[in-house]
Amino acid sequence: MNITSTVIDARGICKAYGPRKVLRGLDFCAYDHETVAIMGVNGAGKTTLLNILATLLAADTGRCTYFGIPLKNHEIEIRRRLGLVSHQTFLYSELTAEENLLFYAGLYGLLGREQLAAQTLELVDLKKQRNQIVRTLSRGMQQRLSIGRALLHDPQILFLDEPYTGLDQAMTGRMRALLKQLAESGKTIIMSSHSFQEVSAFGTRALFLHKGVIVDSVDLAGMDEDELAQRYRTVVQMGAQG
Amino acid sequence: MTYFATIMLVFRKDLLAERRSREILSSMLVFALLSVIIFIFSFELLADLQKAAFAGTLWVSLCFAGTLGLTRSFSLERENNALAGMMLSPVDRSAIYFGKVLANWVFMLVLSVILVPVEGFFFNLNPFQWATLGIILLGTLGYALCGTFLAGITGRLRNRELYLPILLFPVIIPLLLAAIRATSAALNGGAAGEIGTWLLLMSGYDILFVAVGLLLFEAVIADA
Numbered sequence: 001m002n003i004t005s006t007v008i009d010a011r012g013i014c015k016a017y018g019p020r021k022v023l024r025g026l027d028f029c030a031y032d033h034e035t036v037a038i039m040g041v042n043g044a045g046k047t048t049l050l051n052i053l054a055t056l057l058a059a060d061t062g063r064c065t066y067f068g069i070p071l072k073n074h075e076i077e078i079r080r081r082l083g084l085v086s087h088q089t090f091l092y093s094e095l096t097a098e099e100n101l102l103f104y105a106g107l108y109g110l111l112g113r114e115q116l117a118a119q120t121l122e123l124v125d126l127k128k129q130r131n132q133i134v135r136t137l138s139r140g141m142q143q144r145l146s147i148g149r150a151l152l153h154d155p156q157i158l159f160l161d162e163p164y165t166g167l168d169q170a171m172t173g174r175m176r177a178l179l180k181q182l183a184e185s186g187k188t189i190i191m192s193s194h195s196f197q198e199v200s201a202f203g204t205r206a207l208f209l210h211k212g213v214i215v216d217s218v219d220l221a222g223m224d225e226d227e228l229a230q231r232y233r234t235v236v237q238m239g240a241q242g
Numbered sequence: 243m244t245y246f247a248t249i250m251l252v253f254r255k256d257l258l259a260e261r262r263s264r265e266i267l268s269s270m271l272v273f274a275l276l277s278v279i280i281f282i283f284s285f286e287l288l289a290d291l292q293k294a295a296f297a298g299t300l301w302v303s304l305c306f307a308g309t310l311g312l313t314r315s316f317s318l319e320r321e322n323n324a325l326a327g328m329m330l331s332p333v334d335r336s337a338i339y340f341g342k343v344l345a346n347w348v349f350m351l352v353l354s355v356i357l358v359p360v361e362g363f364f365f366n367l368n369p370f371q372w373a374t375l376g377i378i379l380l381g382t383l384g385y386a387l388c389g390t391f392l393a394g395i396t397g398r399l400r401n402r403e404l405y406l407p408i409l410l411f412p413v414i415i416p417l418l419l420a421a422i423r424a425t426s427a428a429l430n431g432g433a434a435g436e437i438g439t440w441l442l443l444m445s446g447y448d449i450l451f452v453a454v455g456l457l458l459f460e461a462v463i464a465d466a
Contacts, residue, residue: 056326058464061370082437090327092255092318106251107331109243133262134322142322149327 005032007051007157007188015048015063023213035189037199040209046192047161052085053190054159083155087165089146093135097126098143100134101152108153116152124148138172146176149175158182160191196229202237208235252341259318266314269394270353274307275360282364288295292365292397297425300361301418304354309407312389316397325463339459340357343390356415373428373437380444386452388414394462417447
């Protein structure tokens, strides 16, 4: 696989919630066609980092560039090319599955919304549930619909923040297969994960986030799950001692 | 997507959600009608005081019922963090504000359409005048503009149902006073100039909050 251009370049990212500093001058890069896994303990700042990179949150300081374009004054243009799947679905409970997709297709200014919504429902295997109100869908179905929502506008960069939360094993397996398909189709994927197995099978690079900074960056080519886990524990332990 | 198209998309989405759930209008209507009835029985008004009390009773009932609508309007966005979904999209975030304002304004107007004749019946008054229509349009619009902005601020707080009225009512006083005075003048056959002055004040208030929303709503919902 040829890694060509830089799609995200974030420098000096700081974010604090009151007195609590979550990100401390973090630098982050992602390249075209990569699948980057951000790993860290609970509270390390993974969700905050993903939300900042997805432009949902503003960093206190620092700058982000996407495809060579600075975020400042180009937010709308950049958001067109990003998608985020979170453990929250961003769906409207009183609207049907199809109505939710039509709404988001409208927000993204997409043409042929009905056809696009139908194709997306087919992609996430929710064709039969198109007229079902979201609050009557199971958690797994809602999460699949949320993935569909994030893919509707064919984003070049997809952010995944613990997308398997609340899903059973079978559903998690289906989601992983879908996301692997997306990675293989050439999208840049940036995900947070606790699973060494998933990261080593799926990712091209892993970043270890500890106390608000990236303490290590690991090329996953040829690295198995155990090696990754060992590397992670060593680095985090050193970080805790240092 | 154009700015106006985004506003209409958000507006239609809110109307569709309300059509399904019927949470906002039903709660506003019940609360407003109960308020009117309580006022009527509490004051036991003499005939010559009824005209004077009509305007105050109407607008106070609309304001109190309106806070229910505003709170529920943003609870729609908080559930599943749907507001974040809109913020991720490539739209001007102030358009989201105006879409929600439009929806909240429609809810206030529907409430007014029901409340005005009901109150007119209880007060034995005929409130149907062109001036009253203009006052209700401007008054409810100003309420929706101010209320939606402040509901956006309080939406992420834990005791949002408490904080919204605490913030809203002091800020809405100029609009409320103008609306009450204008309605009273209209019902008492006041001079067109007097009614026009109050309408001008209400228009100025509305324009102010159009500007406030346009400039500040993005900052209000940032970090949602």
